[in-house]
Amino acid sequence: MSSVRLYRRLLHLYPRAFYERFGAEMEMVFTQARDDASSQQRFRVFLLREFGGLMISIANAHWQARKGVVRRTVFNWRLIPVWLFVFSLIAAAVFSLNYWGYLVVPPSIFRTLQSVESIVLVEFDADYRPTRIPINQLPASVIPDFPPSQILPLIEERAPETDISPSLDPALAEMLAAALAAEGIELAAPAYEYPTEPTRPDTCTGCFILGVQRQPDGTLLEIFPVPDQDGNFTGETYTYHLTPEDWYYYRYFAPSGYVVEGRGADGSPLVFTAIASGAVANDHYRYYEFVFSHEGNRLIPQQRQNYAFDIAGIEGMTFPVLTAVCFVPLLLLYLVLVIVGVVLAFIIKRTAQWRSPRRA
Amino acid sequence: MSPLTESTFLILLALAPGALHGYAIMKEVAALSNGRVKLSTGTLYTALHRLLEDGWIEPVEAEDAPRGRRAYRLTSTGRTAVREETERLSALALIARRRLGES
Numbered sequence: 001m002s003s004v005r006l007y008r009r010l011l012h013l014y015p016r017a018f019y020e021r022f023g024a025e026m027e028m029v030f031t032q033a034r035d036d037a038s039s040q041q042r043f044r045v046f047l048l049r050e051f052g053g054l055m056i057s058i059a060n061a062h063w064q065a066r067k068g069v070v071r072r073t074v075f076n077w078r079l080i081p082v083w084l085f086v087f088s089l090i091a092a093a094v095f096s097l098n099y100w101g102y103l104v105v106p107p108s109i110f111r112t113l114q115s116v117e118s119i120v121l122v123e124f125d126a127d128y129r130p131t132r133i134p135i136n137q138l139p140a141s142v143i144p145d146f147p148p149s150q151i152l153p154l155i156e157e158r159a160p161e162t163d164i165s166p167s168l169d170p171a172l173a174e175m176l177a178a179a180l181a182a183e184g185i186e187l188a189a190p191a192y193e194y195p196t197e198p199t200r201p202d203t204c205t206g207c208f209i210l211g212v213q214r215q216p217d218g219t220l221l222e223i224f225p226v227p228d229q230d231g232n233f234t235g236e237t238y239t240y241h242l243t244p245e246d247w248y249y250y251r252y253f254a255p256s257g258y259v260v261e262g263r264g265a266d267g268s269p270l271v272f273t274a275i276a277s278g279a280v281a282n283d284h285y286r287y288y289e290f291v292f293s294h295e296g297n298r299l300i301p302q303q304r305q306n307y308a309f310d311i312a313g314i315e316g317m318t319f320p321v322l323t324a325v326c327f328v329p330l331l332l333l334y335l336v337l338v339i340v341g342v343v344l345a346f347i348i349k350r351t352a353q354w355r356s357p358r359r360a
Numbered sequence: 361m362s363p364l365t366e367s368t369f370l371i372l373l374a375l376a377p378g379a380l381h382g383y384a385i386m387k388e389v390a391a392l393s394n395g396r397v398k399l400s401t402g403t404l405y406t407a408l409h410r411l412l413e414d415g416w417i418e419p420v421e422a423e424d425a426p427r428g429r430r431a432y433r434l435t436s437t438g439r440t441a442v443r444e445e446t447e448r449l450s451a452l453a454l455i456a457r458r459r460l461g462e463s
Contacts, residue, residue: 022405025430029382030401053400060406 003047004031010051013058015065077338084330092322099284101307103319109303110151112291113262113272116159120168123256124187124275128180130259132168151274151289155260168259171297176259176273179299185288185306187255187277198223198237210237212252219243220252250276250285269294270302276309284308364445370397371407372416372434372442379420379433382408408432416441 007030011023030050037046073079096103122130198211210223220242225233242249257274264270270291277286288306292299317325364372367389374380374388385408386399399407411417416438420431434442 018409022409025382026401026405028429029386029404032383033386033401049398050400050402054402057400057402057406061409064410 003034007050007054010054010058014061018061018065080334081331084334085327088323088327088330091326092319095322096319099308100318106150106287106307106309107305108151108154108274109289109291109305110154110158110260110272110274112264112303113158113260113270114265116155116260116262118165118261119155119159119163120165120259121256122168122259122273123254124180125254126187127177128185128187129177130168130173130273132166133256151258155258158262172259172261172271175297175299176271176292179292179301180273180275180290183290183301183304185275185277186286187275207233212242215241220249264293271299363448364441366393367397367399367403368407368411369442369445371399371404371411372438372445375417375432375434376439376442379431381429381431385432411438 004027008027011019011026014023033050034043034046037043093103120130121133123133124130196211196213198213199207207225210225213221213223215221222240222242223237224240226236226238228234242252253276255275255277257276258272260272262270262272270293273288273290273292275288277288285308286306287309289304290301291303293302294300370389370392371385373392374385380388382401382404386401386404389404390398408417412419412432414437415435417432418435420433
């Protein structure tokens with residue numbers, strides 16, 4: 001392709017108005033300059049300068065063509081609510097992803113399992129070893145916003161006929177402990193361990209709490225001694241129902257969740273595990289999910305995800321709520337400023353009219 | 361008025377004596393700068409576009425000119441701008457000479 005033909009084609013990269021105004025003229029000037037340069041044996045330098053200059057000029061022309069539009073769009077006060085909304089969306093998304101680890105719906109990788117063969121409810125010790133627990137010891141069974149509860153419907157959908165297994169294969173438990181240890185996730189033992197059979201107040205010296213009992217509705221019944229005026233126990237007790245909304249609720253529980261055996265899309269055996277960790281970091285409780293495949297007597301991680309739950313004080317403040325929380329005050333502030341601006345403009349206009357010589 | 365870029369100033373200077381078409385402007389700019397400033401066609405027309413928008417130059421349409429053979433000339437605004445820039449540069453040169461003890 002000749003340099004003139006290439007130049008002619010590149011001229012079409014200019015904004016349409018610029019091209020229509022200068023395109024033919026530029027091609028003619030380029031042709032004249034090329035003829036001149038080739039006769040003086042400076043052709044390579046000429047081409048470098050011309051095509052380099054053309055690229056810069058095209059970029060410049062596009063910026064100049066849009067500069068006014070950008071300025072009119074960005075600085076239009078009527079569009080400020082739109083920018084405030086966009087800002088709120090971005091801020092809420094960044095905060096939600098950073099704080100919770102998801103935008104709207106807590107994600108799950110459970111659907112990797114195409115079929116389910118066994119489900120075991122477990123809790124984990126500090127060495128990541130799972131132990132089967134009865135359903136009434138798993139908060140997930142009764143508490144809707146406990147993360148493992150979110151996947152209960154998924155499990156039921158995949159395995160409507162599968163009952164919760166009464167035992168956990170010890171070999172699988174060992175493999176799972178080794179695999180989870182290799183993942184380096186943080187689990188924490190329950191922060192508070194109190195007898196489920198309350199201590200008798202008259203035998204308790206210096207007790208702050210006599211016992212904690214798990215209730216069928218998922219709440220925890222804390223039993224406290226009633227002291228007299230001197231601080232001695234009266235023998236009476238009072239109770240408090242601790243709910244998941246109380247920040248220290250989960251600290252009575254060992255890390256717990258599910259171990260589900262099933263098969264993937266290709267029929268290969270997979271192990272899914274969900275763990276609600278008791279570990280707190282930056283006001284987060286961590287929730288983990290893993291999908292492992294079998295390789296001999298080892299479990300190999302195939303997928304992993306985690307997010308946070310029950311963050312102190314801002315439960316439920318995920319992306320949609322945060323967007324509203326951010327946008328509404330900004331919008332109100334904008335409206336107040338607009339009203340103040342309109343009133344000030346009115347006052348200034350009236351004052352100017354009042355002071356004008358015609359009035360005087 | 362903010363200082364003009366060298367190429368803009370040279371383009372305006374090239375047009376000071378009278379109307380020129382694009383290629384003649386390029387050659388005149390190279391001549392005025394002793395071959396130091398060589399404008400590419402793209403750079404030249406970006407500058408011409410801006411000068412037209414600012415009203416410092418205007419096109420001269422010759423009836424018998426072929427398509428694309430359009431000449432440009434300075435407007436009175438453009439001439440004033442060249443004059444002001446020349447005075448600014450002269451003042452600057454004067455200060456420089458005094459500092460260097462040459463006058």
